[in-house]
Amino acid sequence: MSLTPQTDWRASIERRLTRTQKFIDDTDPEALAVVLVSMGSLLAAFVGFLLASPWTAVPLGTFLIATGYGWARHQALVARAVTFAMTTVTLVTLGLIVVFIFAESIPAFQYETASVFGVSVPGLGMFTQARWDAVSEPVRYSLLPMIHGTVMVTTIATLVAAPLGVAAALFIAEIAPPRVRELVKPGIEVLAGIPSIVYGFIGFTVINPWAGGAFALNGGSTYLFVGIVVGLMALPTVVSVAEDALTSVPSVMKDGSLALGATDWQSMTSITLPAAFSGVSAAVLLGVGRAIGETMAATVMLAGVPRISEPLVNVFYGYETLTSLIARGYGSANGVHESALFAAGVVLFVTVLCLSLGSQYIEARMRRRLGGVE
Structure with a gap:
Protein backbone atom coordinates (compact mmCIF):
# COMPACT_ATOMS: atom_id res chain seq x y z
CA MET A 1 0.00 0.00 0.00
CA SER A 2 1.59 3.25 -1.14
CA LEU A 3 1.33 6.36 1.00
CA THR A 4 0.61 9.78 -0.43
CA PRO A 5 3.13 12.54 0.40
CA GLN A 6 0.64 14.12 2.80
CA THR A 7 0.01 10.82 4.62
CA ASP A 8 3.73 10.10 4.81
CA TRP A 9 4.35 13.57 6.25
CA ARG A 10 1.67 13.06 8.90
CA ALA A 11 3.09 9.66 9.79
CA SER A 12 6.55 11.17 10.21
CA ILE A 13 5.19 13.88 12.51
CA GLU A 14 3.31 11.30 14.57
CA ARG A 15 6.42 9.15 14.97
CA ARG A 16 8.42 12.16 16.12
CA LEU A 17 5.74 13.14 18.62
CA THR A 18 5.59 9.58 19.90
CA ARG A 19 9.35 9.45 20.43
CA THR A 20 9.29 12.83 22.16
CA GLN A 21 6.47 11.76 24.48
CA LYS A 22 8.28 8.51 25.28
CA PHE A 23 11.46 10.44 26.05
CA ILE A 24 9.57 12.77 28.42
CA ASP A 25 7.85 9.84 30.16
CA ASP A 26 11.12 7.95 30.64
CA THR A 27 13.09 10.97 31.89
CA ASP A 28 13.49 11.75 35.58
CA PRO A 29 11.28 14.79 36.40
CA GLU A 30 14.13 16.41 38.32
CA ALA A 31 16.49 16.05 35.34
CA LEU A 32 13.85 17.43 32.99
CA ALA A 33 13.29 20.42 35.27
CA VAL A 34 17.02 21.12 35.46
CA VAL A 35 17.32 21.01 31.68
CA LEU A 36 14.34 23.32 31.21
CA VAL A 37 15.74 25.84 33.72
CA SER A 38 19.18 25.66 32.14
CA MET A 39 17.94 26.09 28.57
CA GLY A 40 15.45 28.79 29.51
CA SER A 41 18.08 30.82 31.34
CA LEU A 42 20.49 30.42 28.43
CA LEU A 43 17.83 31.71 26.04
CA ALA A 44 17.13 34.65 28.35
CA ALA A 45 20.85 35.42 28.62
CA PHE A 46 21.21 35.33 24.83
CA VAL A 47 18.27 37.70 24.34
CA GLY A 48 19.63 39.97 27.06
CA PHE A 49 23.01 40.05 25.35
CA LEU A 50 21.40 41.02 22.04
CA LEU A 51 19.42 43.78 23.77
CA ALA A 52 22.50 44.94 25.75
CA SER A 53 20.52 44.55 28.98
CA PRO A 54 22.33 45.18 32.29
CA TRP A 55 20.46 42.18 33.73
CA THR A 56 22.08 39.68 31.36
CA ALA A 57 24.33 38.40 34.14
CA VAL A 58 21.33 37.11 36.11
CA PRO A 59 20.09 34.49 33.62
CA LEU A 60 23.69 33.70 32.72
CA GLY A 61 24.48 32.92 36.35
CA THR A 62 21.30 30.84 36.59
CA PHE A 63 22.37 28.89 33.51
CA LEU A 64 25.81 28.17 35.01
CA ILE A 65 24.38 27.07 38.36
CA ALA A 66 21.66 24.88 36.82
CA THR A 67 24.10 23.35 34.35
CA GLY A 68 26.66 22.64 37.07
CA TYR A 69 24.05 20.98 39.26
CA GLY A 70 22.65 19.00 36.35
CA TRP A 71 26.13 17.94 35.24
CA ALA A 72 26.76 16.49 38.69
CA ARG A 73 23.39 14.70 38.95
CA HIS A 74 22.29 13.98 35.36
CA GLN A 75 25.41 14.30 33.24
CA ALA A 76 24.26 12.46 30.09
CA LEU A 77 21.00 14.37 29.65
CA VAL A 78 22.54 17.76 30.48
CA ALA A 79 25.45 17.12 28.10
CA ARG A 80 23.01 16.42 25.24
CA ALA A 81 20.99 19.52 26.04
CA VAL A 82 24.01 21.81 26.37
CA THR A 83 25.62 20.64 23.13
CA PHE A 84 22.31 21.09 21.29
CA ALA A 85 21.88 24.55 22.79
CA MET A 86 25.41 25.64 21.87
CA THR A 87 24.93 24.44 18.31
CA THR A 88 21.65 26.34 18.09
CA VAL A 89 23.22 29.50 19.50
CA THR A 90 26.06 29.25 16.97
CA LEU A 91 23.66 28.92 14.04
CA VAL A 92 21.44 31.74 15.30
CA THR A 93 24.47 33.99 15.82
CA LEU A 94 25.67 33.27 12.29
CA GLY A 95 22.22 34.07 10.94
CA LEU A 96 22.06 37.35 12.88
CA ILE A 97 25.49 38.37 11.59
CA VAL A 98 24.39 37.70 8.01
CA VAL A 99 21.16 39.65 8.49
CA PHE A 100 23.06 42.54 10.09
CA ILE A 101 25.62 42.76 7.27
CA PHE A 102 22.96 42.72 4.57
CA ALA A 103 20.73 45.20 6.41
CA GLU A 104 23.58 47.67 6.95
CA SER A 105 24.55 47.52 3.26
CA ILE A 106 21.07 48.46 1.98
CA PRO A 107 21.63 52.29 1.99
CA ALA A 108 24.72 51.91 -0.20
CA PHE A 109 22.90 49.66 -2.66
CA GLN A 110 20.04 52.15 -2.80
CA TYR A 111 22.44 55.06 -3.32
CA GLU A 112 24.19 53.30 -6.21
CA THR A 113 20.99 52.38 -8.00
CA ALA A 114 21.40 52.33 -11.78
CA SER A 115 19.04 51.66 -14.66
CA VAL A 116 19.37 48.96 -17.26
CA PHE A 117 16.83 48.75 -20.08
CA GLY A 118 14.69 51.21 -18.15
CA VAL A 119 14.63 49.10 -14.99
CA SER A 120 16.20 50.47 -11.79
CA VAL A 121 18.53 47.95 -10.16
CA PRO A 122 19.78 48.73 -6.61
CA GLY A 123 23.56 48.46 -6.30
CA LEU A 124 24.19 48.12 -10.02
CA GLY A 125 26.32 51.27 -10.00
CA MET A 126 28.82 49.56 -7.71
CA PHE A 127 29.64 47.09 -10.45
CA THR A 128 29.30 49.16 -13.61
CA GLN A 129 31.64 52.06 -12.84
CA ALA A 130 35.23 52.23 -11.67
CA ARG A 131 35.23 55.27 -9.38
Whole structure:
Protein backbone atom coordinates (compact mmCIF):
# COMPACT_ATOMS: atom_id res chain seq x y z
CA MET A 1 0.00 0.00 0.00
CA SER A 2 1.59 3.25 -1.14
CA LEU A 3 1.33 6.36 1.00
CA THR A 4 0.61 9.78 -0.43
CA PRO A 5 3.13 12.54 0.40
CA GLN A 6 0.64 14.12 2.80
CA THR A 7 0.01 10.82 4.62
CA ASP A 8 3.73 10.10 4.81
CA TRP A 9 4.35 13.57 6.25
CA ARG A 10 1.67 13.06 8.90
CA ALA A 11 3.09 9.66 9.79
CA SER A 12 6.55 11.17 10.21
CA ILE A 13 5.19 13.88 12.51
CA GLU A 14 3.31 11.30 14.57
CA ARG A 15 6.42 9.15 14.97
CA ARG A 16 8.42 12.16 16.12
CA LEU A 17 5.74 13.14 18.62
CA THR A 18 5.59 9.58 19.90
CA ARG A 19 9.35 9.45 20.43
CA THR A 20 9.29 12.83 22.16
CA GLN A 21 6.47 11.76 24.48
CA LYS A 22 8.28 8.51 25.28
CA PHE A 23 11.46 10.44 26.05
CA ILE A 24 9.57 12.77 28.42
CA ASP A 25 7.85 9.84 30.16
CA ASP A 26 11.12 7.95 30.64
CA THR A 27 13.09 10.97 31.89
CA ASP A 28 13.49 11.75 35.58
CA PRO A 29 11.28 14.79 36.40
CA GLU A 30 14.13 16.41 38.32
CA ALA A 31 16.49 16.05 35.34
CA LEU A 32 13.85 17.43 32.99
CA ALA A 33 13.29 20.42 35.27
CA VAL A 34 17.02 21.12 35.46
CA VAL A 35 17.32 21.01 31.68
CA LEU A 36 14.34 23.32 31.21
CA VAL A 37 15.74 25.84 33.72
CA SER A 38 19.18 25.66 32.14
CA MET A 39 17.94 26.09 28.57
CA GLY A 40 15.45 28.79 29.51
CA SER A 41 18.08 30.82 31.34
CA LEU A 42 20.49 30.42 28.43
CA LEU A 43 17.83 31.71 26.04
CA ALA A 44 17.13 34.65 28.35
CA ALA A 45 20.85 35.42 28.62
CA PHE A 46 21.21 35.33 24.83
CA VAL A 47 18.27 37.70 24.34
CA GLY A 48 19.63 39.97 27.06
CA PHE A 49 23.01 40.05 25.35
CA LEU A 50 21.40 41.02 22.04
CA LEU A 51 19.42 43.78 23.77
CA ALA A 52 22.50 44.94 25.75
CA SER A 53 20.52 44.55 28.98
CA PRO A 54 22.33 45.18 32.29
CA TRP A 55 20.46 42.18 33.73
CA THR A 56 22.08 39.68 31.36
CA ALA A 57 24.33 38.40 34.14
CA VAL A 58 21.33 37.11 36.11
CA PRO A 59 20.09 34.49 33.62
CA LEU A 60 23.69 33.70 32.72
CA GLY A 61 24.48 32.92 36.35
CA THR A 62 21.30 30.84 36.59
CA PHE A 63 22.37 28.89 33.51
CA LEU A 64 25.81 28.17 35.01
CA ILE A 65 24.38 27.07 38.36
CA ALA A 66 21.66 24.88 36.82
CA THR A 67 24.10 23.35 34.35
CA GLY A 68 26.66 22.64 37.07
CA TYR A 69 24.05 20.98 39.26
CA GLY A 70 22.65 19.00 36.35
CA TRP A 71 26.13 17.94 35.24
CA ALA A 72 26.76 16.49 38.69
CA ARG A 73 23.39 14.70 38.95
CA HIS A 74 22.29 13.98 35.36
CA GLN A 75 25.41 14.30 33.24
CA ALA A 76 24.26 12.46 30.09
CA LEU A 77 21.00 14.37 29.65
CA VAL A 78 22.54 17.76 30.48
CA ALA A 79 25.45 17.12 28.10
CA ARG A 80 23.01 16.42 25.24
CA ALA A 81 20.99 19.52 26.04
CA VAL A 82 24.01 21.81 26.37
CA THR A 83 25.62 20.64 23.13
CA PHE A 84 22.31 21.09 21.29
CA ALA A 85 21.88 24.55 22.79
CA MET A 86 25.41 25.64 21.87
CA THR A 87 24.93 24.44 18.31
CA THR A 88 21.65 26.34 18.09
CA VAL A 89 23.22 29.50 19.50
CA THR A 90 26.06 29.25 16.97
CA LEU A 91 23.66 28.92 14.04
CA VAL A 92 21.44 31.74 15.30
CA THR A 93 24.47 33.99 15.82
CA LEU A 94 25.67 33.27 12.29
CA GLY A 95 22.22 34.07 10.94
CA LEU A 96 22.06 37.35 12.88
CA ILE A 97 25.49 38.37 11.59
CA VAL A 98 24.39 37.70 8.01
CA VAL A 99 21.16 39.65 8.49
CA PHE A 100 23.06 42.54 10.09
CA ILE A 101 25.62 42.76 7.27
CA PHE A 102 22.96 42.72 4.57
CA ALA A 103 20.73 45.20 6.41
CA GLU A 104 23.58 47.67 6.95
CA SER A 105 24.55 47.52 3.26
CA ILE A 106 21.07 48.46 1.98
CA PRO A 107 21.63 52.29 1.99
CA ALA A 108 24.72 51.91 -0.20
CA PHE A 109 22.90 49.66 -2.66
CA GLN A 110 20.04 52.15 -2.80
CA TYR A 111 22.44 55.06 -3.32
CA GLU A 112 24.19 53.30 -6.21
CA THR A 113 20.99 52.38 -8.00
CA ALA A 114 21.40 52.33 -11.78
CA SER A 115 19.04 51.66 -14.66
CA VAL A 116 19.37 48.96 -17.26
CA PHE A 117 16.83 48.75 -20.08
CA GLY A 118 14.69 51.21 -18.15
CA VAL A 119 14.63 49.10 -14.99
CA SER A 120 16.20 50.47 -11.79
CA VAL A 121 18.53 47.95 -10.16
CA PRO A 122 19.78 48.73 -6.61
CA GLY A 123 23.56 48.46 -6.30
CA LEU A 124 24.19 48.12 -10.02
CA GLY A 125 26.32 51.27 -10.00
CA MET A 126 28.82 49.56 -7.71
CA PHE A 127 29.64 47.09 -10.45
CA THR A 128 29.30 49.16 -13.61
CA GLN A 129 31.64 52.06 -12.84
CA ALA A 130 35.23 52.23 -11.67
CA ARG A 131 35.23 55.27 -9.38
CA TRP A 132 35.39 55.18 -5.59
CA ASP A 133 35.42 58.65 -4.07
CA ALA A 134 33.93 59.22 -0.63
CA VAL A 135 35.08 62.88 -0.45
CA SER A 136 34.44 64.77 -3.68
CA GLU A 137 30.90 65.51 -4.83
CA PRO A 138 29.17 63.59 -6.19
CA VAL A 139 30.50 60.74 -4.06
CA ARG A 140 30.73 57.35 -5.74
CA TYR A 141 31.15 53.90 -4.21
CA SER A 142 32.23 51.51 -6.92
CA LEU A 143 33.59 48.17 -5.72
CA LEU A 144 35.09 47.23 -9.10
CA PRO A 145 38.65 48.41 -8.30
CA MET A 146 38.67 46.45 -5.03
CA ILE A 147 37.11 43.37 -6.64
CA HIS A 148 39.82 43.51 -9.29
CA GLY A 149 42.53 43.75 -6.64
CA THR A 150 41.01 40.87 -4.66
CA VAL A 151 40.87 38.69 -7.77
CA MET A 152 44.49 39.49 -8.62
CA VAL A 153 45.81 38.73 -5.13
CA THR A 154 43.67 35.59 -4.77
CA THR A 155 44.70 34.22 -8.16
CA ILE A 156 48.40 34.67 -7.46
CA ALA A 157 48.04 33.25 -3.94
CA THR A 158 46.21 30.20 -5.31
CA LEU A 159 48.92 29.63 -7.93
CA VAL A 160 51.43 29.63 -5.07
CA ALA A 161 49.56 27.71 -2.39
CA ALA A 162 47.72 25.05 -4.43
CA PRO A 163 50.61 23.24 -6.21
CA LEU A 164 53.09 23.71 -3.38
CA GLY A 165 50.56 22.70 -0.74
CA VAL A 166 49.35 19.57 -2.54
CA ALA A 167 52.93 18.54 -3.37
CA ALA A 168 54.04 19.05 0.23
CA ALA A 169 51.03 17.11 1.53
CA LEU A 170 51.76 14.26 -0.88
CA PHE A 171 55.38 14.18 0.27
CA ILE A 172 54.44 14.14 3.96
CA ALA A 173 51.71 11.53 3.57
CA GLU A 174 53.31 9.15 1.07
CA ILE A 175 57.06 9.71 0.68
CA ALA A 176 58.63 11.20 3.80
CA PRO A 177 60.18 8.83 6.38
CA PRO A 178 58.50 8.84 9.81
CA ARG A 179 61.25 10.97 11.39
CA VAL A 180 61.01 13.61 8.70
CA ARG A 181 57.22 13.61 8.98
CA GLU A 182 57.44 14.14 12.74
CA LEU A 183 59.66 17.18 12.18
CA VAL A 184 57.85 18.73 9.23
CA LYS A 185 54.26 18.55 10.50
CA PRO A 186 54.87 20.59 13.69
CA GLY A 187 56.79 23.13 11.61
CA ILE A 188 53.83 23.57 9.28
CA GLU A 189 51.50 24.00 12.25
CA VAL A 190 53.82 26.69 13.64
CA LEU A 191 53.70 28.52 10.29
CA ALA A 192 49.90 28.42 10.42
CA GLY A 193 49.97 30.06 13.84
CA ILE A 194 52.08 33.07 12.84
CA PRO A 195 49.88 36.22 12.86
CA SER A 196 49.18 37.72 9.46
CA ILE A 197 50.50 41.11 10.54
CA VAL A 198 53.95 39.52 10.88
CA TYR A 199 53.86 38.39 7.25
CA GLY A 200 52.61 41.81 6.23
CA PHE A 201 55.32 43.61 8.19
CA ILE A 202 58.04 41.47 6.63
CA GLY A 203 56.54 42.13 3.19
CA PHE A 204 56.39 45.87 3.88
CA THR A 205 59.92 46.20 5.26
CA VAL A 206 61.72 43.67 3.06
CA ILE A 207 59.79 42.81 -0.11
CA ASN A 208 58.27 46.21 -0.93
CA PRO A 209 61.58 48.14 -0.81
CA TRP A 210 63.29 45.46 -2.89
CA ALA A 211 60.44 45.44 -5.43
CA GLY A 212 60.51 49.24 -5.63
CA GLY A 213 64.20 49.23 -6.44
CA ALA A 214 64.21 46.20 -8.73
CA PHE A 215 61.21 47.23 -10.82
CA ALA A 216 61.42 51.03 -10.39
CA LEU A 217 58.02 51.18 -8.72
CA ASN A 218 56.78 54.07 -6.63
CA GLY A 219 56.30 52.65 -3.15
CA GLY A 220 57.03 49.07 -4.19
CA SER A 221 53.48 47.75 -3.63
CA THR A 222 52.57 45.08 -6.19
CA TYR A 223 49.83 42.52 -6.51
CA LEU A 224 52.50 39.97 -7.42
CA PHE A 225 54.36 40.05 -4.13
CA VAL A 226 51.25 40.57 -2.03
CA GLY A 227 49.82 37.45 -3.68
CA ILE A 228 53.03 35.52 -2.98
CA VAL A 229 52.97 36.53 0.69
CA VAL A 230 49.27 35.65 1.03
CA GLY A 231 49.91 32.35 -0.77
CA LEU A 232 52.64 31.50 1.74
CA MET A 233 50.20 32.34 4.53
CA ALA A 234 47.58 30.01 3.04
CA LEU A 235 50.13 27.25 2.40
CA PRO A 236 49.99 25.67 5.90
CA THR A 237 46.20 25.39 5.70
CA VAL A 238 46.36 23.66 2.32
CA VAL A 239 49.13 21.30 3.45
CA SER A 240 47.45 20.35 6.71
CA VAL A 241 43.97 19.64 5.28
CA ALA A 242 45.27 17.92 2.14
CA GLU A 243 47.62 15.75 4.18
CA ASP A 244 44.74 14.61 6.39
CA ALA A 245 42.72 13.74 3.29
CA LEU A 246 45.58 11.74 1.76
CA THR A 247 46.30 9.78 4.92
CA SER A 248 42.61 8.89 5.26
CA VAL A 249 42.69 6.86 2.02
CA PRO A 250 42.47 3.14 3.00
CA SER A 251 45.82 1.41 2.76
CA VAL A 252 44.22 -1.61 1.06
CA MET A 253 43.59 0.52 -2.03
CA LYS A 254 47.26 1.41 -2.32
CA ASP A 255 48.39 -2.10 -1.45
CA GLY A 256 46.16 -3.50 -4.17
CA SER A 257 47.65 -1.13 -6.72
CA LEU A 258 51.20 -2.11 -5.74
CA ALA A 259 50.26 -5.79 -5.85
CA LEU A 260 49.13 -5.34 -9.46
CA GLY A 261 52.58 -4.07 -10.39
CA ALA A 262 52.11 -0.30 -10.22
CA THR A 263 54.96 1.85 -9.00
CA ASP A 264 54.72 4.08 -5.93
CA TRP A 265 54.30 7.15 -8.14
CA GLN A 266 51.60 5.48 -10.23
CA SER A 267 49.77 4.44 -7.07
CA MET A 268 49.91 7.98 -5.70
CA THR A 269 48.69 9.64 -8.90
CA SER A 270 46.16 6.98 -9.92
CA ILE A 271 44.80 5.80 -6.56
CA THR A 272 45.63 8.09 -3.65
CA LEU A 273 45.03 11.48 -5.26
CA PRO A 274 41.75 10.55 -7.00
CA ALA A 275 40.44 8.87 -3.84
CA ALA A 276 41.31 11.92 -1.73
CA PHE A 277 40.34 14.44 -4.40
CA SER A 278 37.40 15.81 -2.43
CA GLY A 279 39.58 16.49 0.60
CA VAL A 280 42.39 17.94 -1.49
CA SER A 281 39.99 20.22 -3.36
CA ALA A 282 38.49 21.30 -0.04
CA ALA A 283 42.01 22.13 1.16
CA VAL A 284 42.66 24.26 -1.91
CA LEU A 285 39.32 26.04 -1.52
CA LEU A 286 40.07 26.70 2.14
CA GLY A 287 43.36 28.22 1.05
CA VAL A 288 41.52 30.35 -1.51
CA GLY A 289 39.10 31.45 1.20
CA ARG A 290 42.03 32.41 3.40
CA ALA A 291 43.51 34.42 0.53
CA ILE A 292 40.23 36.20 -0.18
CA GLY A 293 39.70 37.12 3.45
CA GLU A 294 43.28 38.14 4.22
CA THR A 295 43.32 41.65 5.62
CA MET A 296 46.48 42.76 7.40
CA ALA A 297 49.11 41.69 4.87
CA ALA A 298 47.16 43.31 2.03
CA THR A 299 46.50 46.46 4.08
CA VAL A 300 50.14 46.88 5.02
CA MET A 301 51.69 46.09 1.64
CA LEU A 302 49.24 47.73 -0.80
CA ALA A 303 49.13 51.40 -1.72
CA GLY A 304 45.54 51.88 -0.59
CA VAL A 305 44.39 53.67 -3.76
CA PRO A 306 40.99 52.52 -5.10
CA ARG A 307 41.79 52.21 -8.79
CA ILE A 308 42.23 49.55 -11.44
CA SER A 309 45.68 48.80 -12.79
CA GLU A 310 46.36 49.31 -16.48
CA PRO A 311 46.36 46.91 -18.18
CA LEU A 312 44.06 44.74 -16.10
CA VAL A 313 46.59 41.90 -15.79
CA ASN A 314 49.42 44.17 -14.65
CA VAL A 315 50.63 42.51 -11.46
CA PHE A 316 53.47 44.97 -10.87
CA TYR A 317 51.20 47.56 -9.30
CA GLY A 318 49.06 47.05 -6.20
CA TYR A 319 46.27 49.34 -5.13
CA GLU A 320 43.43 47.98 -2.98
CA THR A 321 41.40 44.87 -2.10
CA LEU A 322 37.98 44.51 -0.49
CA THR A 323 39.46 43.56 2.87
CA SER A 324 42.05 46.35 2.90
CA LEU A 325 39.32 48.84 1.94
CA ILE A 326 37.30 47.82 4.99
CA ALA A 327 40.35 47.86 7.26
CA ARG A 328 41.40 51.34 6.18
CA GLY A 329 37.98 52.95 6.20
CA TYR A 330 35.93 51.53 9.05
CA GLY A 331 37.33 53.88 11.69
CA SER A 332 36.34 57.13 9.98
CA ALA A 333 33.40 56.05 7.81
CA ASN A 334 29.82 57.06 8.52
CA GLY A 335 26.51 57.21 6.71
CA VAL A 336 26.47 55.85 3.18
CA HIS A 337 30.26 55.45 3.25
CA GLU A 338 29.99 53.04 6.16
CA SER A 339 27.17 51.23 4.38
CA ALA A 340 29.39 50.86 1.31
CA LEU A 341 31.99 49.11 3.48
CA PHE A 342 29.27 46.70 4.59
CA ALA A 343 28.45 46.18 0.91
CA ALA A 344 32.06 45.14 0.40
CA GLY A 345 31.57 42.69 3.25
CA VAL A 346 28.47 41.32 1.52
CA VAL A 347 30.50 40.68 -1.64
CA LEU A 348 33.14 38.86 0.40
CA PHE A 349 30.51 36.81 2.22
CA VAL A 350 28.74 35.76 -0.98
CA THR A 351 32.07 34.85 -2.59
CA VAL A 352 33.18 32.66 0.31
CA LEU A 353 29.70 31.09 0.46
CA CYS A 354 29.91 30.16 -3.23
CA LEU A 355 33.35 28.61 -2.63
CA SER A 356 31.95 26.60 0.26
CA LEU A 357 29.00 25.37 -1.80
CA GLY A 358 31.39 24.52 -4.63
CA SER A 359 33.55 22.43 -2.31
CA GLN A 360 30.45 20.60 -1.04
CA TYR A 361 29.36 19.88 -4.60
CA ILE A 362 32.80 18.56 -5.55
CA GLU A 363 32.87 16.34 -2.47
CA ALA A 364 29.40 14.94 -3.17
CA ARG A 365 30.23 14.31 -6.82
CA MET A 366 33.46 12.55 -5.89
CA ARG A 367 31.64 10.34 -3.38
CA ARG A 368 29.16 9.31 -6.07
CA ARG A 369 31.97 8.46 -8.47
CA LEU A 370 33.89 6.45 -5.90
CA GLY A 371 30.68 4.68 -4.99
CA GLY A 372 30.12 3.70 -8.61
CA VAL A 373 27.11 5.99 -9.13
CA GLU A 374 27.39 8.59 -11.89
